[in-house]
Amino acid sequence: MGWTALSELVPLYPLYALLFLDTGLSAADVSLLFAAWSVTAVLTEVPAGALADRWSRRGALVLAGVLEAAAFAVWTVSPQFSGFLAGFVVWGVAGALVSGAVEALVHDGLAEVGAEGSFARVNGWMTSAELLVQVPTAAAAGVLYALGGYALVGWASAAVCLAWAALALRFPEPAREPDGESLLGTLRSGVTETVRVPALRLTVLAVALVGAVDAVEEYFPVLAGDRGVPTVAVPVVVLGITLAGALGAALGGRADRLPDRALSVLLLLAGVLLGAVAVVPGPGALALVAVAYGLYLVVLVVAEARLQERIDSSRRATVTSVAGLGTELAALLVFAAWALGGVVAVGVLVVAVVPVVEAGLRRRPVS
Known part of the structure; x- marks a missing residue:
């Protein structure tokens, strides 16, 4: 739950829409950015899950934190439409990496110690933490903006992302038997199983x-x-x-x-x-x-x-x-x-x- 809370304690979250408008982007520009973010998430969602299965669920979370930090660094260094667009694409990939990996990692970690029946309770507290952390996030965003504007908020957000990526390194990941599948094979098998x-x-x-x-x-x-x-x-x-x-x-x-x-x-x-x-x-x-x-x-x-x-x-x-x-x-x-x-x-x-x-x-x- 600590990792979940930290991953949401990003001061840019309540402010990024205002950042776009204050930078001079139009409402149409902002809509295009959100559309690019959404399309990226859709296109990478399932391949990212296959990567987590084929490579490492823990590794996927660490990579996601690094990518999200990079996205906010780009926004801070290049606060213009092209920079925001690049950041959203990278952030979309990061979100896809977290999406499938985190539940799989938590479930299999619990199963490793015979506690898979506790998944609903743990998942519930994680979801609750995601919501509750919006309170300190909003407060931190206001303080940081008052002290150093969007630049300080952006760098602080990148630092938080690197912090939760580092924390993810400590997650235990149960060993899995190699099945000899390629990444494409894992992707195909997972989708086929679902269907x-x-x-x-x-x-x-x-x-x-x-x-x-x-x-x-x-x-x-x-x-x-x-x-x-x-x-x-x-x-x-x-x-x-x-x-x-x-x-x-x-x-x-x-x-x-x-x-x-x-x-x-x-x-x-x-x-x-x-x-x-x-x-x-x-x-x-x-x-x-x-x-x-x-x-x-x-x-x-x-x-x-x-x-x-x-x-x-x-x-x-x-x-x-x-x-x-x-x-x-x-x-x-x-x-x-x-x-x-x-x-x-x-x-x-x-x-x-x-x-x-x-x-x-x-x-x-x-x-």
Whole structure:
């Protein structure tokens, strides 16, 4: 959890959009940068997982930290569109390297000591740490900017990335039997396993659909503004929603023991609460969003644990990355829903995917 918190304690995170605008980029330029970041992540997601399986999950995390540090160094040295573009491409590769490797490394590390049943609890606390660290990150960003502007924020961010890369070097990595596959062979085998094993295929789809809902987080400030919250108070309100999500994630480990139907009910309730925002006035609507987000993260933590239970091969990072790619693509449905009908449409979308999620997360009978 310490590594997770450190990897998110990057002061540029809450400021980089402002950096782009203050450098003189237009809204269209910023959109192009985000598009390049997203495309890079999509293209490299599964190959990065295969690299982690074929080479080293720990090595993938270390390389990711170095690459992300390089991205922020480029932004700091060359604060212009070309520099930002290059940095986003490198950062996109770094994110892909982390995506599949970290869950595979944690699961197999726990399995090595006979504690794989604790994965949901550990994963829940890791997810909670990611959310909670947004508070000190925002504070650090403000202090560093006041002291030295974007340059100090950029160099500090690069230093933090190198620090979590160094910390990743200390992770134990269980030895795996060499299978003689090439990188391309590992990639092909992992994708084939995902597609051809029915239970695994359905679980990957369920995880992708559940994971995609997290894209609604991007709209929390918009929701707060639409509900009459003064701009100066929006960060505080969004923080409240984030804290509710952190609590839900922390409880995810316990929820893994709930009956399958209970998970579906939690996700269904989250969707209904989001839809109810349309008829609840003022701050009450934001309270509904906070509760919905907490319930949703309970289900997400369990979903990720169920996926790791289903994977029965050395290509764990590759299969996990396939689910990550599915999440990236399914998030487009959330963006489209918001464009069509705001938070209510997103709530309807959540309700609509419940049957698929229930089928995909159903526990297998013990033989």
